[in-house]
Amino acid sequence: MEIIKTLGEFIIDRQMDYPDASGELTSLFSSIRLAAKILHREINKAGLADLTGAVGSENVQGEQQQKLDVYANERFKNALAQRGVICGIASEEEEQFVKFEETKNLEGKYVVLIDPLDGSSNIDVNVSVGTIFSVYHRVSPLGSHVTEEDFLQPGNKQVAAGYVIYGSSTMLVYTTGNGVNGFTYDPTIGVFCLSHPNLHIPEDGTIYSINEGNYVHFPEGVKKYIKYCQEEDQATKRPYTSRYIGSLVSDFHRNLIKGGIYLYPTSSRYPNGKLRLLYECNPMAFLIEQAGGKAIANPGQRILDIEPTQLHQRCPLIVGSPKMVDKVESFIAEFG
Ligand code: AHG
Ligand code: MN
Ligand code: MN
Numbered sequence: 001m002e003i004i005k006t007l008g009e010f011i012i013d014r015q016m017d018y019p020d021a022s023g024e025l026t027s028l029f030s031s032i033r034l035a036a037k038i039l040h041r042e043i044n045k046a047g048l049a050d051l052t053g054a055v056g057s058e059n060v061q062g063e064q065q066q067k068l069d070v071y072a073n074e075r076f077k078n079a080l081a082q083r084g085v086i087c088g089i090a091s092e093e094e095e096q097f098v099k100f101e102e103t104k105n106l107e108g109k110y111v112v113l114i115d116p117l118d119g120s121s122n123i124d125v126n127v128s129v130g131t132i133f134s135v136y137h138r139v140s141p142l143g144s145h146v147t148e149e150d151f152l153q154p155g156n157k158q159v160a161a162g163y164v165i166y167g168s169s170t171m172l173v174y175t176t177g178n179g180v181n182g183f184t185y186d187p188t189i190g191v192f193c194l195s196h197p198n199l200h201i202p203e204d205g206t207i208y209s210i211n212e213g214n215y216v217h218f219p220e221g222v223k224k225y226i227k228y229c230q231e232e233d234q235a236t237k238r239p240y241t242s243r244y245i246g247s248l249v250s251d252f253h254r255n256l257i258k259g260g261i262y263l264y265p266t267s268s269r270y271p272n273g274k275l276r277l278l279y280e281c282n283p284m285a286f287l288i289e290q291a292g293g294k295a296i297a298n299p300g301q302r303i304l305d306i307e308p309t310q311l312h313q314r315c316p317l318i319v320g321s322p323k324m325v326d327k328v329e330s331f332i333a334e335f336g
């Protein structure tokens with residue numbers, strides 16, 4: 001009989017590899033896993049449970065909040081507050097960071113930054129959405145209230161990062177800095193099972209993902225790269241395939257497995273790109289590097305080395321197979 005390894009077992013196995021680990025990260029992952037299961041359930045019946053559509057409010061990003069944005073934010077926030085290992089969170093859906101003020105939380109070692117529902121525009125049309133999370137050690141003293149400095153850390157300080165993709169199946173993919181592993185949710189038994197051990201992105205690929213509707217707004221180097229992708233050349237298997245779902249998690253996940261590149265560059269419309277450094281770019285950059293890929297904001301600027309200055313700051317993102325990222329990098333370096 002095939003042996004199934006659950007996410008819970010996998011985490012415990014890994015913990016044994018690190019004798020100084022105290023089990024707090026394990027507890028943190030239990031919260032994320034639980035919230036992901038609840039969200040899986042709700043997303044699966046969103047059309048029946050009056051969970052589609054907007055709530056009528058705008059978030060700090062200037063976006064219409066969808067019902068599931070708000071629901072997912074509350075679910076993850078509550079799950080993360082339950083255990084005394086987290087002292088606060090910052091979320092795409094909250095203007096300020098959230099302090100967890102119970103005594104057990106003040107002693108918490110970690111902060112979590114989260115995009116509770118990624119790809120909200122896809123909810124109403126039954127296309128895959130996700131959740132992205134990022135974990136850091138706090139820098140403020142244990143026992144005190146969490147501060148903004150706890151959240152404004154460069155991505156290279158991440159302790160863990162991952163995403164949940166609510167797709168044709170629900171998966172959780174994460175890293176703690178020792179490779180990337182993927183777990184598929186089996187709803188009949190209610191557990192995530194190891195299905196994609198030790199994920200590696202192909203060094204090169206033939207898929208490019210970018211919102212080409214914004215073409216006229218892109219810098220010259222990006223325009224030239226898009227044309228390069230569309231030219232015919234047998235040696236490099238061009239023209240490449242264009243795939244853009246409009247959920248970062250889904251586009252990233254496909255490229256991670258098949259090889260490819262995702263771009264949300266600067267543009268005349270979004271001078272700093274659209275994606276959020278802390279909730280989207282950093283966790284994805286950590287994952288991709290752990291899987292053998294590359295993530296940059298601009299030529300020579302590694303995402304993970306950016307010093308953040310604001311919770312909701314935006315950042316251009318070019319992420320994927322290292323050879324493809326190198327290519328775009330050379331186009332932007334040459335043409336701007
Ligand atoms: P969110 O739903 O969390 O606000 O994120 C949306 C992001 C990302 O998921 C996606 O890749 C991108 O926005 C799509 O933007 P465009 O519609 O501008 O292409
Ligand atoms: Mn949003
Ligand atoms: Mn998002």
Ligand code: MN
Binds near residue numbers: 069115116118119
């Ligand atoms: Mn979101």
